[in-house]
Amino acid sequence: MVGTSPPEIQVYASFPRAVALDADLNVDPSNWRWVFCLTLPLETLNALQLSPKPYKWIRYAIGVVVGAQGDLSFSPDLPNVVDYDAGLPAESTVLYYHTSDEERRRMFPADPNTGHTVITSSVATTRRAQFRDGVAERDGRECVLSGMEEIVCDAVHLLAHSKGDARRSRDPTGGDIVQDIDSVRNGLFLNKLTHVALGKNVAFLRTPNFAMNTSDIDPTAPPAEPRCTAHLFRPDTPYRLGVRGRETLPSGSPLRISNSPEWPPAILFDVVYAGAVLHHFGTQTLKDEVAATWKDTYNVNTEERVAAAKRSRNQAEERGARYEARGAPDTMDMLMALPYILVPPNELQAVMREAKEKAEAKEQKRVQEKVNTWMGQMTAT
Numbered sequence: 001m002v003g004t005s006p007p008e009i010q011v012y013a014s015f016p017r018a019v020a021l022d023a024d025l026n027v028d029p030s031n032w033r034w035v036f037c038l039t040l041p042l043e044t045l046n047a048l049q050l051s052p053k054p055y056k057w058i059r060y061a062i063g064v065v066v067g068a069q070g071d072l073s074f075s076p077d078l079p080n081v082v083d084y085d086a087g088l089p090a091e092s093t094v095l096y097y098h099t100s101d102e103e104r105r106r107m108f109p110a111d112p113n114t115g116h117t118v119i120t121s122s123v124a125t126t127r128r129a130q131f132r133d134g135v136a137e138r139d140g141r142e143c144v145l146s147g148m149e150e151i152v153c154d155a156v157h158l159l160a161h162s163k164g165d166a167r168r169s170r171d172p173t174g175g176d177i178v179q180d181i182d183s184v185r186n187g188l189f190l191n192k193l194t195h196v197a198l199g200k201n202v203a204f205l206r207t208p209n210f211a212m213n214t215s216d217i218d219p220t221a222p223p224a225e226p227r228c229t230a231h232l233f234r235p236d237t238p239y240r241l242g243v244r245g246r247e248t249l250p251s252g253s254p255l256r257i258s259n260s261p262e263w264p265p266a267i268l269f270d271v272v273y274a275g276a277v278l279h280h281f282g283t284q285t286l287k288d289e290v291a292a293t294w295k296d297t298y299n300v301n302t303e304e305r306v307a308a309a310k311r312s313r314n315q316a317e318e319r320g321a322r323y324e325a326r327g328a329p330d331t332m333d334m335l336m337a338l339p340y341i342l343v344p345p346n347e348l349q350a351v352m353r354e355a356k357e358k359a360e361a362k363e364q365k366r367v368q369e370k371v372n373t374w375m376g377q378m379t380a381t
Helices: 042-048 054-066 101-105 123-137 192-197 267-280 284-298 303-313 315-326 331-340 345-379
Strands: 008-016 032-041 071-073 092-097 154-158 187-189 203-206 228-233
Touching: 008 042, 008 192, 008 331, 032 042, 032 054, 032 284, 054 071, 054 092, 054 267, 054 331, 101 154, 123 154, 123 187, 154 192, 187 192, 203 267, 228 267, 267 331, 284 331, 284 345
Parallel strands: 008 092
Antiparallel strands: 008 032, 071 092, 154 187, 203 228
16 A cells, blocks of 8 residues: 655745846746745644744745745646645645735845855954853843853854855845854853754744734734744754743743844844754755755855965954865855756856956945045145
């Protein structure tokens, strides 16, 4: 007797075959193809209890992985929106994530060079110490999740320290971009157990967001109440959220949020959550294709970067570049490479080179304008 596979929800999203990192992106449907992105076993979703409104959670999950806001539909052709208030189905289901033309343009990183890991001078011990002290001070010198004391806590980079200023953005003014990797806005003060698991087995769901209100996580909470909820993707490791008193914290516990302007922007929580979703639910085919895109496109200039680091005597960057050459992409690398998985490597490399040249020319122009302004001021005096 042939056994049947456990029921699951398969989630598809569309990606372009040809790209341009500006308004020239071809958003015609003929340029886009559906890609099988996530496999969500119903047994796992029922066990994790991430939200009493599972379709809303799925919408958020695929949205932060793709980097665009959209809607779920049972049809690849018609964006007939699913009933977001419905419970999980009893049988396997296929969902398609539809996005608008405007949102498709948002899928791409804010910086054309975000795929290249940058180890900045912030690796200096003094910078790290300043980062820890600043994050600890903002967060009351105790874990913002468990309340555990400072001695067992770390100042954790939400964007990994090795990622430079790689970023996504949803603010047209760039206000949600953290320019300095060691900015307090890129950190949380967390107990060491949670630190180790963050981005893979632990992530924080920020609400309200484009798909969910806070009441979709906690039905007793006001819908518009700002909250960051800790989700544990490995129920067999409850200690990863830390302890309060003698009890381990359950999945669904809230972070203590600061009103400080130095609190991390929402986009950072979304990116970390996306990493955990991709780690646990990303299809193996998708991960393989993204890894190949990262290797063929983003990681091709590693030796060139090593040589440049030697010339500038930047030993930290040289070590980082050589480490990158030996390793495989992590979930952050994969999220940055994901929108380009259908683009032939030679075409994508050409687009990236052009984008890099434009970015460098723009920066040179900005610096020259600044110098001209300064010279004008000096002449006037």
